[in-house]
Amino acid sequence: MHALTHTATATEPAVTRGETTKLGRAIVVTSGKGGVGKTTTTANLGTALAQRGARVALVDADIGLRNLDILLGLENRVQYHVLDVLDENASLDDALVADKHSDGLYLLAAAQSREKEEVDTEKMRALVASLRERFDYVIIDSPAGIEKGFKNAVAGAQEAIVVCTPEVSAVRDVDRVVGLLGNRFRPQLVINRVRPQLVKKGTMLSVEDVDAFLRLPLLGVIADEPQIIVTTNRGEPLALSRDGQTANAYHAIAARIAGEDVPAPRVEMPKPTLFERLFRGGRA
Ligand SMILES: Nc1ncnc2c1ncn2[C@@H]1O[C@H](COP(=O)(O)OP(=O)(O)O)[C@@H](O)[C@H]1O
């Protein structure tokens, strides 16, 4: 049995582990470039970690462009946001929204009608620190760019996940972000929206191409998945299920984050056609 080290309110998602409270891990999801899948990765990774029994807080640090709530189907439940907490207009308990689908998963939404510049970096750092006292994982979804919004998103984190699509522009932006992160954060790479058919044709960078350029530990590879649009519109992250390659790819990322030794990430390549096998020496 766990001994309570402080008085918790009924709604307080406190994580109390015996006499001492172990701090959770704060991980920022970033990329430099917009539209590469940071928010999608955050929602699915948070869901997959929660499904493993972890207590997870997702922080939408994309102030002004909030959309993590929509991916989780929580937009109607958001009453307060990050800036309300930073400005002390709301308590963390008031602002954390419990997820509909996964026990242990909570969202701290972004302010929609505010500017990134309004966020105080030190206050953001303190907010993430207090979330680490209550959750196993604090996952921070960062905005595009490398300006103040990025700095605020990384302020309280110790680890980083960088999301990259197999495009030269995205690879370059990730390279820049990794340079800015420096030696801290031990960035790990998620390659998102890979289209095996295009890689095979030679019109899309392959996982190996991206990997060879960025030289980061490869955390996961996610295919371009038409189902993601459907699940996003429904507010039900794909990782709620374990059906299919992409859902399982998110679960493998969560397992790797949790320290499990899972096989190297890869995307199934299309089988060589008969023609290729006969004339190009391809293997079935
Ligand atoms: N693996 C994927 N397959 C297909 N569509 C994706 C995938 N990942 C993201 N998307 C789509 O790409 C768009 C941008 O994703 P999003 O997560 O919002 O990116 P970011 O947060 O980096 O701006 C969204 O419309 C999302 O549904």
Ligand SMILES: [Mg+2]
């Ligand atoms: Mg986003």
